[in-house]
Amino acid sequence: MYPCRVPLAVPYWNGATYRAILRSIFSGSVVDGPDLDNLESLIVRPLGVEATILCGSGSFALEIVLRACGVRQGDEVVIPTFCCTSVVPPILAIGAAPVFADVGEELNLTVETVGAALTEKTRAVVVPHLFGNPADIGVIVDLAQSRNIRVIDDAAQALGATIDGRPVGGFGDAGILSFGGEKVCSGLGGGVAVCRAKNFLRDFKIDLSQSRLSTAFRGFLSTMIWRRWRRWTLPAEGLFSRRSGPDSPPAPYRKEAMANLNAAVACGLMQTLGDNIAARRARVRAYQNLLGGGERLELIPHRSGSACLTEVVRVRPQGRDEDLAARLIETLGRAGYEVQGSYVPIHLLPDYESWVRQPLPHAERVWADLIELPCEPDVSFESVERIASIVKRVVNS
Missing domain, CATH: 3.90.1150.10 (Aspartate Aminotransferase, domain 1)
Incomplete structure (x- = not known):
């Protein structure tokens, strides 16, 4: 690995970001605090959704919305074959089966590739907007509704992207956002489950506060070491990548709630989005x-x-x-x-x-x-x- 002058996927932080981190730490609001509610407010209005759950990761957010959409053991979930492998574990955690669909010229799902993958067992379709580029999700929603299939709007890579002026993440029956590494709003980690109907998430308002402290500090350390200081730490990461290999399965995700420290950083990133x-x-x-x-x-x-x-x-x-x-x-x-x-x-x-x-x-x-x-x-x-x-x-x- 060579010295890196221009690294890939460095978080877009400014002085306000670091002040938010210090304020959260020194006010004793690392785990719980007002930034959790503030972040929900910043998300709900522009996306036009009724319910949110702030999670420790986008993967956990995806599992929550899959369950909220009625996906159960033995069901099938259509996903693009060309996307991050982290989409698969939440499907398997439920006992459902991933069904891989091809992508179009823009590297996203199309209504044709989704249609070719549907079966009588299909319960949901996950539509990512790869590399921040919006997929043609509207026609996919129309197709799915005609078959009584749920659509999950996966905006993990596309926070702030729009279709005809409307932000992605709010299309379909449910969606997810992410503040993890290598995202548009790359913060201290964390994901958000969103649903258009408030009763969708009624059964998932669970208290995971006991795990939030580890979420906060794990996110802080990993972001600072592997993202903000990436110019200097990239050689070590390159060695690790060569050991693990490009085809390694994704690491297991933790079923944790988002900490206030993570939300504080995310709020600042939303302001500069x-x-x-x-x-x-x-x-x-x-x-x-x-x-x-x-x-x-x-x-x-x-x-x-x-x-x-x-x-x-x-x-x-x-x-x-x-x-x-x-x-x-x-x-x-x-x-x-x-x-x-x-x-x-x-x-x-x-x-x-x-x-x-x-x-x-x-x-x-x-x-x-x-x-x-x-x-x-x-x-x-x-x-x-x-x-x-x-x-x-x-x-x-």
Whole structure:
């Protein structure tokens, strides 16, 4: 691993963020405090939802909304094969089965790929907005409603993204948000379960306050070490990643509630969300201007309401140059820029092959040629230009 000048997925924090942390600690409100209610208020109104539960992780939030949507043992839940593997454990925790669907050109579920995966056992569809780019969830909701199937709006990667001016997370029957690492609003960790109907979450208002202290300090330490100080800690993380391997199953998630310390940071991040996304969109436009038009490069399109978590580029190998994406990641790493390959389709991983039912050709065709470029607000336009220059040089060599 090489020294990192521009890391990927560094949280967008400012002085107010650190003041919120200190205020929560020195006021004795690390576990319980007013920021929990404040965060719920910041979420409920714009999303148009009636009920929320603040959780220790997005995975636990997903389990809660799956149960609230009536998913039970033996049911099937449709998810995209091209997404984070952390979507799978909450489904398995209930005793349901994941059914993998292909993705479209924008790397999200489409109504066609969802329709091909539905069966008589399908109880719910989870629709992530990958890389902050909104999926066409409206037509998926229409299809699901015609079959009496629930839709979960997974906005973990897309907090602040909109469809026709309406924030994602509030479409469908229920949704989830995340303040975990490598998210648009990357805080101290935590997730939010949201539902349009208040009675959906009536049975899940459980008291988990005894676990909140560990949630707070674990989130603080991991965020500071692996995210805020990522420029210096990335070499150690790189060694760990090489040991664990890219196909490792996700770590077990804890069934904990969110701590007030986590909520305090999340409230601050919600206040700066507009500036955060505007800065990300500006960097995406810069990449598009610098990299667009090449025969061997394809920029995955962002919709107008995208939160622009990262800029995703597909390289097109020619001849025997099948390792072009890996070579590009290596070259950028040597220059001090952290980029990464994208997800391996879940149905191709050994731990999940028993649930594979059909070929998923688009995900299988494109995944190995995708790389993610940094577009956080802290990434300078000079760095964007340098990254784009290296990409073009390697691709055209």
